[in-house]
Amino acid sequence: MSETATVFNQHVAARPAGGATNAPPPVQHVCVVGGGTAGWMTALMLATSAYGPRLKVTVLESPQVGIIGVGEGSTPWLRGFFDGLGIEESEWMPACNATYKSGITFQNWSTKPGFERYFHPFASMLDNMTMHQFVDNVHARLDGADVYAHPDRFFVAAALAREGRGPRPQHSFPFDLWYGYHFDATLLGQFLGRQAVTRGVRHLERHVTQVLLKENGDIDRLQLDNGESLAADFFVDCTGFASLLIGKALGTPFIPYAENLFNDSAIAMPTPLEGAIESQTTSTALRHGWAWKIPLINRRGNGYVYSSDHCSADEAETELRKHLGLLDADVPARHLKMRVGRMAKQWNRNCVAVGLSQGFIEPLEATALLFVQRTAAALVEALELGDLGPAAQERFNEGMRVRFENTRDYIVAHYKTNSRTDTDYWRANAENMHLSESLQGVLMTWMSRKPLAAGLKAGRFGQGYPIVSWYALLAGMGIFPDAEDLQPPTAHQARHRLDAVDDFVARSAMNFPDHRELLANIPPRVGDKTLQLYLW
Missing domain, CATH: 3.50.50.60 (FAD/NAD(P)-binding domain)
Structure with a gap:
């Protein structure tokens, strides 16, 4: 995701020429x-x-x-x-x-019951039908009410990933979903x-x-x-x-960025494609980092992003092979070093x-x-x-600095909010205090049970990612009072009918084809007049 927008389909390359003159251009x-x-x-x-x-x-x-x-x-x-x-x-x-990508599933990042897995959806105009119910339930749960607030139930994109559907609907369904690609x-x-x-x-x-x-x-x-x-x-x-x-x-x-992003190494190990082609990336937390799973048409991309300060390359490869069920298989592994920062x-x-x-x-x-x-x-x-000139260069560099730091903050939030205690790696991430003022603002606002929308829209914190992303992350990780401390909800806190949410999500998902079928018959996109507005 990137910073909140109201119109998706902006082509960043095509811009009207400004200040055109007959003078030779400064760069030829x-x-x-x-x-x-x-x-x-x-x-x-x-x-x-x-x-x-x-x-x-x-x-x-x-x-x-x-x-x-x-x-x-x-x-x-x-x-x-x-x-x-x-x-x-x-x-x-x-x-x-x-292949198409509806979002990312995060698995085993949280150990809190009921929140061991969650889906980060790409936002869409359909979310306007269920986002209010989700946010209301999140804040009711933050206030101690025993209401359902896991994000996966509220978003069509999560249903598509769960059911192996592609994110492009039938022509008769005039609603656009954000999606990426593998x-x-x-x-x-x-x-x-x-x-x-x-x-x-x-x-x-x-x-x-x-x-x-x-x-x-x-x-x-x-x-x-x-x-x-x-x-x-x-x-x-x-x-x-x-x-x-x-x-x-x-x-x-x-x-x-090593003080708050510990991972500096990766291993890539592709495997043959088996089973359904999911329209999602899967990120599974392992002992010293996380493993990716990416479905392509001809193979599955797998790998492990980890911290070399916490385990050796051989240990990481063994862990990845075990995770993939390839401990004794003759599958080559490619080791990479990453330079994280800017x-x-x-x-x-x-x-x-x-x-x-x-x-x-x-x-x-x-x-x-x-x-x-x-x-x-x-x-x-x-x-x-x-x-x-120098002023233009300064504006350019400042804009890049802000984008890098905003993105860094959202990534750091995944690690900071983890609840694993099985290794020094995860404990160090949870205890990390090298947080920007912006990220501190997001987390403090959440823990004080206040809505994030005002601060995000005013630019006080959390820029770079839309509201749906922050709520999916923090709710998906289960950053709520412990289950034993929750109380039965009041009538107002339980005012949303989740069966109606379920019905809307299920019936909307029915308009999207099987992912493999979609890939075999990709319809035209250029010139598509489908409305691409969203509010969240």
Whole structure:
């Protein structure tokens, strides 16, 4: 999820040109260093923007450097990216073995009876029919009333995931659901690369051996492995955790988030697809982190995100194999290191970092591609406005800082509110006091039994995620008085008919097809006139 919006289908790349004059544009050639999903998505957004016709875009991709390629989930904002390019789901999804994603199930993060599992739904206009009942019951339970307040019962998206349905309804059902995707990240990068080249982006396969700077400290040109050099007006660093340009060449400081996000390692271990294709990501808490399960058309993506301070790589792999029932199976495992945090500046001199080079917040809520979209969109806007001066750079960097920290806070809230006590890892997360003022505001408001809506809407705390996400998280983790302390509800506290909620959710879900059936017959999306407004 991203910050609350009232209209979903915003194409962040297509913006009207601002301040157009007959003067030569300040940037005529942008070199994107690094391919993969981040590099090719950025190149496409640059090339297809209002500024694009005046711009030469080159993607410089090293044949010697592979891509990480295990980030296989998205937020709903990826829809707008493809819609804006006029690319149908029926074109790109089969090419990337993609499936639909209605949200994320969190399993075993809480030990509180009845709250061992919950679903974080992507918001939709249908939630307006049940959100009030959910929030009212949440606050009644916070006040000590024994009413039902688990989020899964109140949202259509949760029913779709539970029943193996896809999140695109029959044409006769005129209500839109937010949804994201699962995909093969390597195939997605290749698909975007083909699209970019057909839209005029130049692709150059060379390895950078040196970054040469001007006297004023800007990047001048790149020395390549064939002895040639490549000059440009502006550079985009998509070199992953290496941060070849923004970090190594320009010396931009890196700000780690290790004090409150402990995970720094991951293991990926794909397995054959068996059974139904679920329209959800599953995050299961293990002893020193959490395991992901992502269904694709041809396989299931599995992995373990963990803290190397709390267990070794061998211990983590053994735990993941046990979790998957592959303890004695000859299935290869891929080990990865993560650099969690952000660059102090995502825009430094004539370089903007996009993707892992700019920073990374662990993949719990699949926000990596959202940061790519938002950063590339902000760069496009700056180019279209023709303002690349210090003030514009400062606004850009401040906006990125706020987005990183807002996302970090929501992720940290998952760990802070866990109730596991089986390992030092989980106890340390629960005891973590390195919380931002914003996150403290959310948690203090909740514990004082006050509604979150006013503070969220006023921007006092919890920005970056909509109200439904915060309520699903805190209620789903069971942050309520203990069951033995609850009292029978008053008539007012029990005023909502849950059988009516159940009926609405069940009958709404009937309008959505089986997920596998939907994937076999993906209907058109571009030009869809379905209303896409929501209030929460």
